[in-house]
Amino acid sequence: MALCLHDPQAGYYSTQSGLGRDFITAPEISQVFGELLGLWAVHEWHALGAPSPFILAELGPGHGSLMCDALRAASRHADFMAAMQLWLVEASPKLRAVQKERLARFDPHHIDDWRALPEAPAITLANEFLDCLPARQFVRTGHGWAERVVGLDPSGGLCFGLAEPAGDEPREASEGAAGELDVQPALGEIAERLAAREAPFRALFIDYGPMTDPPGETLRAFLENEQVDPLADPGRADLTVDVDFARFSRLARARGLDVAGPVQQGALLRQLGIQARLDQLVAANPDEAQTIFHAVSRLVDPDAMGARFKAVCLSNPGLPAPAAFETGPG
Template identity: 45%
Template sequence: MTQSLTLEQQIDLHITTNGPMSVATYMGLCLTHPSRGYYRAGEPIGRAGDFITAPEISQMFGELIGFWLVNLWQQMGEPKAFTLLELGPGRGTLMADILRVACRAPGFRDALNLRLFETSPPLMAEQKARLDVYDPKWLENFENFEDGPVLVVANEFFDALPIRQFIRKSDGWHERQVGLLDGKRAFGLSPTPIPPQSMPDAVQDAAPDTIFEACLAGGEVMSRLAKIVAVQGGSLLVVDYGYAATQTGETLQGVRRHAYADVLDAPGETDISAHVDFGALANVARQAGLAVQPLATQGQFLTRLGIGERAAALAGANPASAADVRAAHDRLVGDAQMGTLFKVFCAHSPGLQPPGFAA
């Protein structure tokens, strides 16, 4: 019976039957419901979708990450077999740009085991169309990796993982929930307080009504992959919007048709995301035995890898597109655009020296 209901109706029925749900449960249903979730049913990326990611702006983004991966592969002694895993590969644009450059390095293509982690059937179809020549395989979990180092790339993946929200009150922290008020979805609080000492040190002195967000799913993904990299060698490269150290404040947001939208409206039709706590990810990676580079802005990272020179070369090769190349360069690295908002995180095997993180 519930299969015939819209996602909106299913969520409201769940609340009516079981009571309010956590923000994490609501966000998970909205994004990854088996048949009606945002990433299951639609094609969200691109000008016809709800948002545009860096790889869709310019080939330069993926090309430079391809160079970065080759550099690490060479530092590891050019292993004869390694896994390249992308989390949330979108339309396959980023990986296509990465491999177009990386496979020019002798031996890289022959050593490559390409793995993709994706939940959207429409996007998987696009990935297959773009990447089939590289014999990709899609993972359902993070187990049973082949022998050899593992290189992980995640662009705008962690921001889409469900978060829990907590609000500080006089008797402790209360989890924020989604319930029904006069028949409409609304935010409320769990009546059960959580003792302040159970929260991170960084929020112990938070003022009343302060919001704290925690992404337990992100920590779990990082933990599983970091443990694999710690044993087999390799790195994790994460590009996303977020903050360097655990802090308070609300970042949960909805986007629909390239404009901000209420996260409680149109479940399954709105992209819901939150800023990434890179400090928390770094702690998890270090606990697994990995080294962590100082967090860089996207602008710093791409500039250090040579995006200015690459833009000049592309513009010079095709003067008719020079203005578009310059505009893409500015959008990727400009402080007022993506350059500062987006951060680049890297955790890796001790001894490696990933480029792009030192001035």
């Protein structure tokens, strides 16, 4: 999965732009998503003590839609904008070029690895970033856990097989697990790196995956908005797995971080005032009311993205609870 997505010559993020062709994310559906997160960032900046300067970072910004909308909403807060240094974590050269053009007036700093974010007060937004982190797959057999690997079939084509697992991750993550399991090693590394930061921070992650139980085997490949065989065309299709939010939260708490959530995306957006913003947009654009309403409904409806997507916020210990996480998970 790491090779298919991140190989510098033939990997998906090196050669494809993806967004709008292979998959569509919440910021591409409605401007309201990014606007609300921008205002959330302003609120949380004050919760951090209004540090100046501070880093506003986005992991995997895609076409830059979320950040464009977020900063348009935040631009009314001059003190926030004056203190902000924009950092974008993007592995795709094509998407970097798009982001650089769309966000040029904010003078963004680009890096290709989240580990390179400098030590400073920070607010980080990560929408559909965790799902593309490489996963190891494990299968429960009559002899215990085996690891799914990729090999060659008799004709020389790619195929899946089973091997003895390296390390003990499946046992660590297997409580309540079904017969198959995805484990993303980077979840632990993210928690560890955040826990090592000395400056105050908030890190908001929004992605799809179950609230509590391990997600099982969820590896999928998408090409031109169609699900395809993950082994059929390596490097051309986007690969994704469901995020194990329970494990991510547990790993973060074990390292001393404060964890808010996970909550459903619909609940988060309602707490952030999506209904009021919807009413404003419809009043200002009555001829487009149906289109606006449909887009917002996709974000909050439990049968669309509202329940499938979850949000979790990680922070230094001792900070006030982040906005919109005060209620229950639903």
